[in-house]
Amino acid sequence: MSSTISKHAIKIENLTKRFGKITAVDDLSLEIGWGELFGLLGPNGAGKTTVINILSTLLEPSDGVASVADNDVIFSADEVRRIIGVCPQEPSFYEHLTGRENIELFGDLHEVPKDLLKDRIDIMLQKIGLEDDADRRAGQYSGGMIRRVSTVMALISSPRVALLDEPTVAMDPVSRRAVWDFIRELKNNGMAIVLTTHYMEEAEEICDRVGIIDQGKLIALGTPKDLMEQHDAKDLEEVFIRLTGKKLREAV
């Protein structure tokens, strides 16, 4: 398949998405490579989720093109869906299924071989610190537990491209660490990971490269280190302030 030799994991060219009068994504161009952990950074309403939804084949762009492993998200949507693993911003899950059953379902949907699936679930549950609660109904989980299950649901198929929309939002520091470690490890298998966040320190800590977007526009792109040097800032928060004149959190 062409996808195995595709140069970029994700390629976005002049992507624009309008909702009526609102331009959620404004002429965005971006390339993300294999084995890269890319952070899409920006305040609430910046357009991060919209980008993820387009890459997940849920939304059609108003203008421009986007492709995953050389598969166009509109014309080869079925191929794209086989490659990606998506963790939506609102962690959707079945309340009446257990955590394990929720994960299993998504493994089945991706046709992960049965015996492999079972082992993989056990390993992933353990890594993310959920092995003790895996057989309780997900409806009884705390917000942080749900987010962790939701992340595993997205990654159970070992997708070649992972799209994680604010996977650690409102998570306690311990869970967040566990998720970070988990994500970092996956990256080492050559997986391309796009992670959106509005936590600058998260991006700084785990991302290889970040793209900062504000009002749908890409305003900075590079490694956290380069960006800080470039803008003579001590952290990404300061980079954002230099670029936009506003504080990231206050813009929330």
Added chain:
Amino acid sequence: MGLRRTRSLVMKNMKMFTRQPAVVFLLLLFPIIVTATFGLAFGGMGEGGLTNFDVGLLNLDTTAADPRWAESFEGNLTELEGITVLYFDANESGQSELLQGNLDAFIVVPEGFGDSCTSYWNSPFNGSTWTNTTVELYVDSGSMIASSAMPPLVQQVVLSTIFGNEATTLDLPVDIGSPAMVEASTFSQWEFMAPGIFAFASIFMIMIVAQSLTVERDGGLLKRLGTTPLKSHEFMLSQVISYMIIAVIQVLLVFATSFVIGYRPATDASGLVFAFGMLLAFSLVNVGFGLIAATISKSAEIATGVSFIFIMPQMFLGTFMPLGGGAETIARIMPSNYVTEALTTLFLRGAPVTTLSVWMDLALVSVIGVVVLLMGVLLFRRYGTR
């Protein structure tokens, strides 16, 4: 290829159904309860219907020249099997007892009844010389059995009073065959209702389909499923399969329940198999309506209300509720009506399973089922997954 995905979603649905008490109630317990309560409540009613009518009698013909006519009427009435005659001496007291349900019927023999009979025999062939009177019959309008059984009985009593007891056994060149309904008078009311109850019990599936789909949609799950290799036809197939499994269990439970409470439909194994197939075909209709209800429901909260748009007409115009003139016309477009009709033909009229009309009903329900289901699938796929 997608078999595993479909299977996995069916399993998911089964877990969802069985783990939610409200859903278990509506899908499985409710049909059992409806069958059992209606069966027990109406099963005894009217059984051996002719054995226990309380009939009030007021004789106003006491001053007549020949009181024997009225006495003969009384005698003939009393002789009827299963009739207890209670005597009244005022219209008001009889009417009041009737209103309170203590009488099944109240008969008033008018003044001049004897004269009337005499005038007939004086010149039987010259109607213009007769003095006409009217025997008033009031029946308990609250009792279906009484209101259908009493008028012919009183007719019979009047005839034998005027013509003698032989009149009813006379050999006539014309034979009035007993209409089928005469036989039906030995059925209990439950037996009239049972076919409709069976149809009724599966209608509520509409609500569960609409509910669970809108919950999945509102929770963002349909979107999330949309990012996986799952095809929409695989998803739809999983829905249909899940509800057909439920339908099978539902029908078995309802049949078993009615068997336990003593219901023995006038049919054989082939009739039951036919009924089973009919109810499955009907479930297609209900899944389809459920999908349509889910499509037009903006949220899970209103899905219940919206599904009643599809439940109510089918329930009132096609199951066990009695239909008036206008309603009967509207009922012709209700799939449930054809289910009830076919089951009535088999279970109550005792028609063999080879009867053409029941197959016509089945064909109709199946076609409606497929059409409604397809409509539901297309509408839901197009507009329902947002």
